[in-house]
Amino acid sequence: xxxxxxxxxxxxxxxxxILESFIAPHLINFYISLPITFLVFSLAIYNSNRNSNxxxxxxxxxxxxxxxxxxxxxxxxxxxxxxxxxNSYANTFKLFSxxxxxxxxxxxxxxxxxxxxLIIGLDNFSYSVLFVSLxxxxxxxxxxAMLRYYFPSMSIKYD
Amino acid sequence: xxxxxxTSGTKVLYFLLIIISGFLIYIDLKHKSFEGIKNFxxxxxxxxxxxxxxxxxxxxxxxxxISKDKNELINENKKLKRELDNSHILNFIIxxxxxxxxxxxxxxxxxxxNNINEVFHLAKLxxxxxxxxxxxxxxxxxxxxxxxxxxxxxxxxxNDMGIIGHIIYxxxxxxxxxxxxxxxxMPIMSGNHFCNARGSGKPGKITCSYNNxxxxxxxxxxxxxxxSGMGGIYPKGILIGNVSDIREVEExxxxxxxxxxxxxxxxxxxxxxxxx
Numbered sequence: 521x522x523x524x525x526x527x528x529x530x531x532x533x534x535x536x537x538i539l540e541s542f543i544a545p546h547l548i549n550f551y552i553s554l555p556i557t558f559l560v561f562s563l564a565i566y567n568s569n570r571n572s573n574x575x576x577x578x579x580x581x582x583x584x585x586x587x588x589x590x591x592x593x594x595x596x597x598x599x600x601x602x603x604x605x606x607n608s609y610a611n612t613f614k615l616f617s618x619x620x621x622x623x624x625x626x627x628x629x630x631x632x633x634x635x636x637x638l639i640i641g642l643d644n645f646s647y648s649v650l651f652v653s654l655x656x657x658x659x660x661x662x663x664x665a666m667l668r669y670y671f672p673s674m675s676i677k678y679d
Numbered sequence: 680x681x682x683x684x685x686t687s688g689t690k691v692l693y694f695l696l697i698i699i700s701g702f703l704i705y706i707d708l709k710h711k712s713f714e715g716i717k718n719f720x721x722x723x724x725x726x727x728x729x730x731x732x733x734x735x736x737x738x739x740x741x742x743x744x745i746s747k748d749k750n751e752l753i754n755e756n757k758k759l760k761r762e763l764d765n766s767h768i769l770n771f772i773i774x775x776x777x778x779x780x781x782x783x784x785x786x787x788x789x790x791x792x793n794n795i796n797e798v799f800h801l802a803k804l805x806x807x808x809x810x811x812x813x814x815x816x817x818x819x820x821x822x823x824x825x826x827x828x829x830x831x832x833x834x835x836x837x838n839d840m841g842i843i844g845h846i847i848y849x850x851x852x853x854x855x856x857x858x859x860x861x862x863x864x865m866p867i868m869s870g871n872h873f874c875n876a877r878g879s880g881k882p883g884k885i886t887c888s889y890n891n892x893x894x895x896x897x898x899x900x901x902x903x904x905x906x907s908g909m910g911g912i913y914p915k916g917i918l919i920g921n922v923s924d925i926r927e928v929e930e931x932x933x934x935x936x937x938x939x940x941x942x943x944x945x946x947x948x949x950x951x952x953x954x955x
Contacts, residue, residue: 571682574689578696586720591707597700604693610682639704 524564526576530583533557537587551652554660557584558632561599562625565606566613577603594639598632622661630654785839786950793917799950800824800831805852809944816861816880820844820943821852824951835913835952841941842919845912846951853951857943858885858919866909867919867937872896873907876919876937883942885920888934898922898935914952 524532540556547554561580565572581599585592605628606613613621630650637645685693706712783801790799806821820843822836832849835842844857856863863878867887872894874887887904891897902922908915920937928934 569682571685571689574685574693574696578700581700586717589717589721591704592713592716593700593703593705593707596703597697600693600696600700604685604690607682607685607689611684639708 524567529561529564529580532560533580533584534587536560537584541588548649551646551649552656553633553649553653554657555629555632555636557588558595558598558602559625559629562602562606562628565603566610571607571610572603574600574603590636591639594636598635602628602632618665619662622665623658625661626654626658629657783948783950785946786837786948789837789839789841790950793914795914795917795952797914797952799837799952800826800829802836802853802949802951804943804947804949807943812857812859812882812944816878818844818857818860818863818878818880818882818943820855820857822846822855822949822951823852829953831951831953833912836949837917837952838941838943838946838949840945841939842906842913842917843941843943843949855943858939858941859883864910865913865919866907867904868907868909869898869902869904870896872898873909874904876904879936883939884923885937885939886934887937888928888932890931891933892931898925898933900925904937 536556540554543556544553561577561584565577577599578596581594581596582592584590584595584599588595613624616624630653633653634645634650703713786799786801790797802822802824804820805823808819812818820836824831830849831846831853834846836844836846836855842858844855844860844863846853847856848854858865858876858878859880859882860878861880863885865876865885867874867876872889874889874894876885876887879886900922904919904922906913906915906917906919918940920939923936923938925933925935
């Protein structure tokens with residue numbers, strides 16, 4: 521997934537946005553919210569060899585705002601912020617273990633959810649959703665991170 | 680390869696973009712300024728998916744539907760053919776043996792109860808003028824036996840309730856003179872009292888008159904009368920009816936009505952006893 525092309529990323533975001541809209545109504549029954557598009561974008565920035573342009577993150581978020589019918593600027597701002605954080609601490613992350621990185625992404629996703637809920641409507645804000653999502657996302661990322669140990673061929677392919 | 684941390688110029692750009700994002704959120708939430716763009720995008724997506732579906736999925740669905748319809752038609756055709764065959768079989772049975780559906784159990788039961796050991800032929804009521812039966816004195820029925828071409832003139836006709844009359848003319852159809860016909864006379868009895876009952880011309884009723892000098896035993900309402908067998912047509916001992924009305928018509932002459940237990944209009948299957 522290293523240095524993924526812009527068009528490819530936009531297509532992936534488009535498909536994942538549809539997938540997210542299908543999954544979200546089922547997951548919310550268990551107080552879980554999984555921002556797939558945000559996480560995939562973050563992963564793409566994280567895996568990139570070089571720092572991405574802030575405008576790229578902004579436009580990607582803007583594109584997601586358009587296709588997901590969320591308020592314009594919401595994803596643009598959050599994607600830009602995430603891009604800034606990842607680019608700023610890209611070298612620091614190399615010192616982190618996988619668990620720490622998984623926790624970082626889980627916390628980021630919860631921050632994204634909380635901020636999104638605050639902007640879209642306070643009625644949607646729920647601490648239980650945030651805590652359960654944090655727990656679920658951390659476990660999910662750990663499982664995904666462990667896959668490379670059980671399926672080494674995947675890590676060779678993507679690294 | 681290590682990544683370079685954002686320079687101050689890049690940081691300013693980040694900050695600027697975040698400010699712009701905040702501003703966009705504000706004007707979108709406050710003034711709904713981007714509704715038009717969003718609606719345009721949604722309508723574009725819906726139209727595109729519709730066109731895409733029409734161009735790809737619909738033709739395949741149509742082909743599938745056509746093949747399915749064809750299969751359904753074949754199955755329907757097979758089903759209809761099967762039903763037609765069944766119908767042919769049923770028609771064959773009916774046309775060759777119309778007695779197939781006739782029920783002779785009730786008549787057998789009636790004969791057993793009355794200890795009649797006569798041979799009987801099952802017949803169906805072919806024609807019966809109910810208007811004539813209700814209004815006038817001529818009470819006739821026309822019957823046809825299922826499997827018998829014998830001459831049955833003079834034979835008793837019964838149904839599961841009792842005697843309804845006897846055959847007076849036989850050809851392809853047999854004409855039955857009913858008990859209630861005004862021309863019909865039947866010797867009946869009750870104990871030691873004998874009487875010739877004549878058809879009253881009224882449905883379900885026959886009339887009997889007697890000289891009370893000859894028959895001194897009194898008749899009472901509800902008294903049961905049976906066939907006496909004296910006329911040589913009807914078997915003896917079958918319940919005919921009950922006395923319903925008694926009147927003195929002349930000096931020493933008593934007339935009484937009997938309500939019949941049987942009725943020719945109850946069933947369209949009758950039994951014809953071979954002449955005794």
